[in-house]
Amino acid sequence: MAAQKDTRQLILDTITDIIAEEGVEAVTFSNIAQRSFLNKGGIAYYFENKSDMFREYYRYFFDRINDAILDNFVECNKNRNPVESFCRFVRSEVLDYGFRDELSHRVINSIFAGALKDEVGYVAWREFFVQSLKAYEYTFGQYAEQGILDMKRYDRTLTAFHLVTSSLIFKLVYRLDMWDSSWHEREITEWLIRNFLKDEYVPGGVSKRAVVKKVRRINDREK
Numbered sequence: 182m183a184a185q186k187d188t189r190q191l192i193l194d195t196i197t198d199i200i201a202e203e204g205v206e207a208v209t210f211s212n213i214a215q216r217s218f219l220n221k222g223g224i225a226y227y228f229e230n231k232s233d234m235f236r237e238y239y240r241y242f243f244d245r246i247n248d249a250i251l252d253n254f255v256e257c258n259k260n261r262n263p264v265e266s267f268c269r270f271v272r273s274e275v276l277d278y279g280f281r282d283e284l285s286h287r288v289i290n291s292i293f294a295g296a297l298k299d300e301v302g303y304v305a306w307r308e309f310f311v312q313s314l315k316a317y318e319y320t321f322g323q324y325a326e327q328g329i330l331d332m333k334r335y336d337r338t339l340t341a342f343h344l345v346t347s348s349l350i351f352k353l354v355y356r357l358d359m360w361d362s363s364w365h366e367r368e369i370t371e372w373l374i375r376n377f378l379k380d381e382y383v384p385g386g387v388s389k390r391a392v393v394k395k396v397r398r399i400n401d402r403e404k
Contacts, residue, residue, distance in 0.1 A: 189227050191217050196238050201287045208235075232301050239305030242292065243312070250274070250316040254323070263327040264382045268374055270320065274346050275370045314343050321377075331379045338376040345369060 195217040199208050210221045210231070217224075228234035257270040292302075321339060324330055375383050 188219070188223070192219070192224060192227060192234075193238055193241050196234075197242070197288055200291050204291050232299075235299075235301050236305065239292070239302060239309075242288065243305060243309035246289070246309070247312050247316045250313065250320065254320040263324060263329050264378065267324050267329060267378070270324075271342070271374050271377070272370050275342075275373065276367070313346075317343055317346075329379060329382050330377050334376050338373060342373050342377075345373070 192213060195213050196208055198216065199212055203212075208231075210224050213219070213224055214221045224234075228237065253273055254270060257273065258266045261269065317339065321330070321335075325332065325335070
């Protein structure tokens, strides 16, 4: 049983390497076999066809991302007060998209681009979007219990935060015209923090004037 699990994991890891180096389109049974030193029959033992393989792979990779959200939450809470922890969490999720390593960046960019081209990828992406929102609802709920968040703006800001971190690396956000595309990620981060936190906890100094100006512009468009 352990050997089967190891072989299945080897196949999934090999798919990650292929996507990182060559893109989603290069993932074939032949390419996997060549890289993993398995035969195609051995791969077919675990996955009936390519759609079946991608279905499991998307679930595996997206679960890793959602696990990283919770891991990041725990890491940001170590030896920090709630406001400092919260600001660190938001900044790391937006600026790093929740990923720590360059490999994950390359893979997720390729998957985002390819997942919406077929039904299997589209379904997996929708499920990921739902599950990542649940992860953020949990982590932000923990901060809300500590009384540092402005609950009047909470729902709207959480939606914006989730779109920024879980969308097609800002492309979906731009398509929805929620942000001025000239915004830098750090400006978006500060806007999110300012809208989440109660006024007495808002940190100052980082592009404060520019952020306030941008926020007013967005608010004017929404009236």
